[in-house]
Amino acid sequence: MRIYLVIVDETAEARKALRFASRRAQKTGGAVHVLALIPKEDFLAWGGVQATIEAESKDRAEALVASAAGTLFDESGVRPAMSIRQGDAVSNVKEFLAEHNEVSALVLGAAATGSPGPLVAHFAGSEAGALPCPVMVIPGSLENEDIDRLS
Numbered sequence: 001m002r003i004y005l006v007i008v009d010e011t012a013e014a015r016k017a018l019r020f021a022s023r024r025a026q027k028t029g030g031a032v033h034v035l036a037l038i039p040k041e042d043f044l045a046w047g048g049v050q051a052t053i054e055a056e057s058k059d060r061a062e063a064l065v066a067s068a069a070g071t072l073f074d075e076s077g078v079r080p081a082m083s084i085r086q087g088d089a090v091s092n093v094k095e096f097l098a099e100h101n102e103v104s105a106l107v108l109g110a111a112a113t114g115s116p117g118p119l120v121a122h123f124a125g126s127e128a129g130a131l132p133c134p135v136m137v138i139p140g141s142l143e144n145e146d147i148d149r150l151s
Contacts, residue, residue, distance in 0.1 A: 002030030002104040003081075004136075007037060007093065007119055008068045013109030013140035016147060018068055020138045021107040022076040023151030032080040033103065034068050035096060036061040037089045090122050097132055105134050112140030 004021035008014045018034070025032045038061050065082045073079050085092040097103055106123060110116035116124070116137070123135050138147070 001102070002028050003033055003100075003102050004030060004105050004107050005033045005035060005096070005100075005103045005133075006068075006080075006107045007035050007089075008065065009036070011109065011111070011117075013111050013117065013138070015068075015071075015109070016140060016142060016144075017107045017109035017136075017138045018071070019075070019144060019147050020136070020151050021105075022078045022080075023148060024105075024107075025078050026076045027151065030104065032078055033100070034065055034080045034082045035093070036065045036068075036082075036084045037092055038084060038086040039089070040087045089119060090127075093119065093123070094127075101132065103133050105136050106131065107136045107138065109138045110140055 002025065004025055006014070006018050006021045008018060018032075021032050024030065061084045065084060069080050069082055083096070085096065093106070097106065108117070108120045108123065110120045115121065120137055123131065124137050128135060142150070
């Protein structure tokens, strides 16, 4: 079974990547795995404050993943697997791919203008030839109709 790994955040390009992956999964009999990444908070002098900030970040990530999963299921009938990881985004994606050899493609959304985003720049750049799966970069300028047609 093809599994499309989508990195989600609160951006429009992440929603477009999720739409593309869900359509591909639906058409190929595959599945989607949604991964939210939480940046590691800088060290604070008071552990209780840092713990509260980290808990709030985790709660936001859980809500984001749940929302993405609900949207995905409503639009395509695909029920995704979901994960949340904390720390460096690039390292977490690399580790996830190393641990999950069933992933068939890493699906990332590129910003419609300006920099494509740090994950796209990294994985479609210097790391592209060393990944265990293809990278699909979904342009942020695509409309939903375009995504549906292309997927």
